[in-house]
Amino acid sequence: MIEVKGLKISYGSADQRVVAVDGVEFSVDQGASLGLLGPSGCGKTTLLFALAGLITPNEGSLSINGEKVVGIRRDVALILQNAGLLPWKTVWGNANLSLKLSGRYPAENAAAVLEELGLAEFRERFPSELSEGMKRRVGIARALAITPSVMLMDEPLASLDAITQERIQNLFLELWQERRFTMVFVTHDIEEAAFLGEEIIVLSERPARIKTIVENPQMGSLDYRGTSEFYRIVTHLRRVMEE
Amino acid sequence: MKRSLYTVLSIAGLLLAWWIFSLILEIVRGVVIIPNPWQALAEVGRNVNEISRHLYASAIRLVTSMVIAFLTAVPLGLIIGYERQFDRLVTPLIYITYPIPQVVFLPVLFIIFGLGDAVRITVISLALFFQVLISARGAAKGVTQEDLASVLSAGANRFQVYWHLILPASLPAILTSMRVSIGLGMALLFLSETAPLRTLHGLGSFIAAHLAFRRDIAFAGVVTMAFLGLMLYILLDVIERVVCRWRYVKRRDRPQWPLRLKMAKIREWISKKFSSS
Incomplete structure (x- = not known):
């Protein structure tokens, strides 16, 4: 509430x-x-x-x-305009960012979410290698990874x-x-x-x-x-x- | 493969220009003023043992100074760029001290601390420090509010903001400033090695020692200095390709304009501009 x-x-x-x-x-x-x-x-x-x-x-x-x-x-998860991805981090690095910074959640969360959103095979790509739609999905994955x-x-x-x-x-x-x-x-x-x-x-x-x-x-x-x-x-x- | 071919071609072009220049000087003045590249290169070969000792001593000095400048200027520059109050406090100080040519400290420091390498390295690092500091500060200032919101909302503490956002965002500009400062570093290296001691190891003293009577050997030292500079550029390129790998991937999020198309557009624009007036 x-x-x-x-x-x-x-x-x-x-x-x-x-x-x-x-x-x-x-x-x-x-x-x-x-x-x-x-x-x-x-x-x-x-x-x-x-x-x-x-x-x-x-x-x-x-x-x-x-x-x-x-x-x-x-x-609470926040999804930003233009996905808020850091260009120097891979899809994996971006999706796992919130978890990594807090150090509290298991990394499997991010892996499971990437799998669910069909991004698993792009783990090692950088945001500039993705289409706009895929970038947004990585942004969503990052938010979902903390199970907000x-x-x-x-x-x-x-x-x-x-x-x-x-x-x-x-x-x-x-x-x-x-x-x-x-x-x-x-x-x-x-x-x-x-x-x-x-x-x-x-x-x-x-x-x-x-x-x-x-x-x-x-x-x-x-x-x-x-x-x-x-x-x-x-x-x-x-x-x-x-x- | 293609890249290394271009490198070879450009070095060949430079040697050719040098050769022509030395020939013109010789014809105009009637004496050999600067040796031609082939003489200089031959002297490199003839003195390879001695020159490599000097090269090693100079390289150690320059690389040490670059590492010291990097390790001190980057953290300070990033902090000044990101922390607004600190910026207001420190930046006036930088603007006052930066324009002082650091080389003026050289004789004073030599008098105070003796003719050791510590003084040389201090002066070179001090000059490079400002170059790197000012670009690191500028780059840290350029970090966008969006990116900041992105890492803050992910729960980043202050150190993590620096580590995950400000440092990686600024690294390309910092590495560019490192490249730019190779030239300045070389000049100061030369000065610091020539001034007081002729028996010193270092390309500066090697060049200075032969400049009066054996210019061909002195130019062998100049060639070696150029080689040292080239190696440092290559080293920085390799470092950038590793630490900024994201900048070297094939972009998909922007349309790729073929260069020729761009030129055609510019030509079209120019011809329109002139035909209408």
């Missing part, structure tokens, strides 16, 4: 203060999925980084599973071609249903939000404030994209975003 109350985050020096997130409140149940949908540069990444413990908020509180977020947590209870994702599918994007969205949906982690993802893509979010929070331009919360209870199947409910949600989200 994730709880966010009265969150306010600003950065910059005193005379040039930029408010990125202003008074955001929401909660996500264990195993649920929440999409944070907003225009580019609205402060949604800042919000996600605060959840990951990378940024300390100025006001308000953040808690995960009843504990206040004060730093990086071992049960919360998965945070920052525009995980930005700048992918449409087919690869859909494939990886499907992969996310399947992994989420299989492993029952809590999923919070940030996106500017309306259809992605409608496909992956059980609940979708629409954020305003900077500073990010909550415009509306849209329930999306019928999501959860791979053919949801073809249904009229999906179109209804997408149309509704688009209207709210344009307001």
